[in-house]
Amino acid sequence: MTQQSRPVYxxxxxxxxxxxxxxxxxxxxxxxxxxAFAAEQGANPLTVAKAYQQFQADGLVEVQRGVxxxxxxxxxxxxxxxxxxxxxxxxxxxxxxxMKRLGIDPxxxxxxx
Amino acid sequence: MTQQSRPVYxxxxxxxxxxxxxxxxxxxxxxxxxxAFAAEQGANPLTVAKAYQQFQADGLVEVQRGVxxxxxxxxxxxxxxxxxxxxxxxxxxxxxxxMKRLGIDPxxxxxxx
DNA sequence: CAAGGTGCATCAGTGACATAATACAGCGCG
DNA sequence: CGCGCTGTATTATGTCACTGATGCACCTTG
Numbered sequence: 001m002t003q004q005s006r007p008v009y010x011x012x013x014x015x016x017x018x019x020x021x022x023x024x025x026x027x028x029x030x031x032x033x034x035x036a037f038a039a040e041q042g043a044n045p046l047t048v049a050k051a052y053q054q055f056q057a058d059g060l061v062e063v064q065r066g067v068x069x070x071x072x073x074x075x076x077x078x079x080x081x082x083x084x085x086x087x088x089x090x091x092x093x094x095x096x097x098x099m100k101r102l103g104i105d106p107x108x109x110x111x112x113x
Numbered sequence: 114m115t116q117q118s119r120p121v122y123x124x125x126x127x128x129x130x131x132x133x134x135x136x137x138x139x140x141x142x143x144x145x146x147x148x149a150f151a152a153e154q155g156a157n158p159l160t161v162a163k164a165y166q167q168f169q170a171d172g173l174v175e176v177q178r179g180v181x182x183x184x185x186x187x188x189x190x191x192x193x194x195x196x197x198x199x200x201x202x203x204x205x206x207x208x209x210x211x212m213k214r215l216g217i218d219p220x221x222x223x224x225x226x
Numbered sequence: 227c228a229a230g231g232t233g234c235a236t237c238a239g240t241g242a243c244a245t246a247a248t249a250c251a252g253c254g255c256g
Numbered sequence: 257c258g259c260g261c262t263g264t265a266t267t268a269t270g271t272c273a274c275t276g277a278t279g280c281a282c283c284t285t286g
Contacts, residue, residue: 007274021214033232044276049233066232066283084215092222101134102197106219109205118273120243146262157245162264179253179262 008043012051020060020071021080031061031069058082121156125164133173133184134193143181144174171195 019025031037034052038045052069055061060075099106132138144150147165151158165182168174173188212219 009274018211018214034234035232046234046277047275050274052233063233064283065234065281068232080215084217087212087215087217088222096222099200101131102193102200104197104200106222109201109209109219122243147264148262159246159264160244163243165263176263177253178251178264181262 009047009050012037012041012043012048013054016051016055017079017083020055021076021083023076025071027071027073027075029071030067031071033068122160122163125150125154125156125161126167129164129168130192130196133168134189134196136189138184140184140186140188143183146181 016025016031025031031052032040034045034048037043038048041048052061056063056069060072060079061069062072063069096106129138129144138144144165145153147158147161150156151161154161165174169176169182173185173192174182175185176182
């Protein structure tokens with residue numbers, strides 16, 4: 001049967017993204033080192049590095065070799081915008097279809113807030 | 114960068130589940146044979162069989178050896194209920210948190226219907 | 227310079243996934 | 257019965273994402 005568990009590096013990636021957006025890792029500040037974060041999360045440093053890499057590629061964090069990775073100014077808002085766009089374009093459409101198929105009314109769900 | 118492509122057998126499984134709920138494969142009727150469906154989808158018969166297996170295990174389809182797999186009566190509603198429950202319990206909570214973080218107002222999305 | 231911290235490149239191992247080639251057991255129909 | 261269709265069990269192979277261990281280059285600090 002196997003399973004389909006979300007890869008660790010993606011979980012970490014989402015977790016970090018949320019932290020950046022919410023200001024836990026404020027702009028201009030340093031991200032936890034790959035080793036520190038790995039130890040904290042019980043993961044492998046390389047796996048953490050893989051999660052960090054995407055932010056670096058997107059220009060959301062800057063690497064100072066031998067020092068660490070810093071959150072770029074405007075990263076939080078930039079990240080929020082791109083994630084928002086991704087969500088609306090990719091996930092929401094099929095999500096809406098699926099909810100309709102399951103007989104779920106989105107407006108009803110908001111009442112339980 | 115790798116990918117994160119959903120396994121084929123899970124895609125097929127979702128596709129079939131949707132078809133059952135929507136009545137494309139009506140109750141009492143026969144599902145496409147593993148070979149036929151495999152040829153149609155460009156997949157391997159074994160992969161299709163793997164997708165079918167879950168429905169069989171959940172008692173949603175019945176196997177008549179040498180004949181084919183039939184959709185059990187009440188399968189559509191049963192499937193809808195279980196999927197609905199899954200969605201509300203597992204996906205929606207974190208989805209709600211995530212939407213809030215991204216500054217997305219669910220009510221706004223309904224306007225685009 | 228020496229020590230300890232950073233990220234990162236390289237190589238390797240593991241397991242899920244998909245495909246393939248057969249073979250078998252059961253059923254329907256001519 | 258014989259043919260063709262069902263699902264399924266078996267075995268094998270190949271691929272690839274994921275994870276991990278090791279070592280290196282770079283920086284800061286004392």
